[in-house]
Amino acid sequence: MRIGVVGTGSVGRVLGSRLAEIGHQVVFGSRTPSAGRVEGIVTATGHGVSAGLPREAAAESEVVILATPWHGTETAVRGLGELGSRVLVDCTNPLLTDLSGLDHTGGRSGGEQVAEWAAGGRIVKAFNTTGAANLADPAYGEQRLVMPLCGDDSDANAIVADLARELGFEPVACGGIGAASLLENLAMLWITLAHGQGLGPQVGFALLRRER
Numbered sequence: 702m703r704i705g706v707v708g709t710g711s712v713g714r715v716l717g718s719r720l721a722e723i724g725h726q727v728v729f730g731s732r733t734p735s736a737g738r739v740e741g742i743v744t745a746t747g748h749g750v751s752a753g754l755p756r757e758a759a760a761e762s763e764v765v766i767l768a769t770p771w772h773g774t775e776t777a778v779r780g781l782g783e784l785g786s787r788v789l790v791d792c793t794n795p796l797l798t799d800l801s802g803l804d805h806t807g808g809r810s811g812g813e814q815v816a817e818w819a820a821g822g823r824i825v826k827a828f829n830t831t832g833a834a835n836l837a838d839p840a841y842g843e844q845r846l847v848m849p850l851c852g853d854d855s856d857a858n859a860i861v862a863d864l865a866r867e868l869g870f871e872p873v874a875c876g877g878i879g880a881a882s883l884l885e886n887l888a889m890l891w892i893t894l895a896h897g898q899g900l901g902p903q904v905g906f907a908l909l910r911r912e913r
C-alpha cells in the first residue's frame with residue numbers, strides 16, 4: 702500500500718520505518734524534505750522510502766498518516782490539499798502546551814477538528830493511545846497491545862485495523878469519529894501513568910476477553 706507519513710518526529714519515524722519494513726511503499730511528508738535531518742531519516746530507514754512535501758506525500762498515497770504536534774496540526778491538515786477518498790489516519794493528541802489536559806475546543810475532540818479541517822478524506826483516529834516505544838514494539842511476551850481506532854467509514858477503519866494488525870497490535874474498532882474523545886482521553890491516561898505516575902514508557906493497554 703502507498704502510505705504517506707506527515708511529520709518526521711518520534712511517531713512519524715517509527716510508523717514510517719516499520720510500515721516500510723513490512724513492505725509498504727512509504728513517503729515521508731516533511732516541511733523540509735531536503736534538509737540533512739530528513740535525508741538522514743530516509744537513508745537510515747531504507748526499504749525504498751522517500752521524502753517530499755506533505756502535500757506531495759499525500760497526493761502519492763492511499764493512506765496518509767498524520768503525526769504532527771497539535772499546535773501545527775491545523776496548518777498541516779489544511780496544507781494537504783484535496784484528499785478525495787484517501788484514508789487520513791489521525792495519530793495526534795490535542796495536548797495543551799503544558800500537557801495538563803486536552804484542547805477539546807468547543808467540546809470537539811482533536812479527531813473531529815481534524816475531520817473539519819481536512820478537504821475530503823476518510824478520517825480514522827488511531828495510533829494515538831500509546832507511546833512511540835510501544836508503536837515500535839507492541840509485543841509484551843505472548844500478549845499484544847490493543848490499538849483502539851474510530852472513524853465514520855467502516856472500510857477505512859478496516860484498512861487501518863489491517864495496518865495495526867500487521868504492526869503487531871490487536872485493533873479494536875470503537876465506533877465513529879465521535880469516539881475520538883475517548884481515544885484521546887485514553888492517551889491522556891497513558892501519558893499520566895507513564896510520565897506523571899512514573900511507570901515509564903514500557904507500559905501499555907491490552908484488551909482481555911473471556912471465552913464464552
Ligand SMILES: NC(=O)c1ccc[n+]([C@@H]2O[C@H](COP(=O)([O-])OP(=O)(O)OC[C@H]3O[C@@H](n4cnc5c(N)ncnc54)[C@H](OP(=O)(O)O)[C@@H]3O)[C@@H](O)[C@H]2O)c1
Pocket residue numbers: 707708709710711712713730731732733739767768769770771772773774777792793794795796828829830831832833834
Ligand atoms: N511521542 C509519542 O510517544 C506519541 C504517541 C502517540 C501520539 N503522539 C502524538 O502524535 C503527534 C506527533 O508526536 P511526535 O512525538 O512524533 O512529535 P514530534 O517528535 O514533535 O514530531 C512532529 C513532527 O511534525 C512535523 N511538524 C509539522 N508541523 C510542525 C510544527 N508546526 N512544529 C513542529 N513540528 C511540525 C515535524 O516534521 P517536519 O519538520 O519534517 O515537518 C516534526 O518532526 C502529536 O500530536 C503527539 O501528541 C505522540
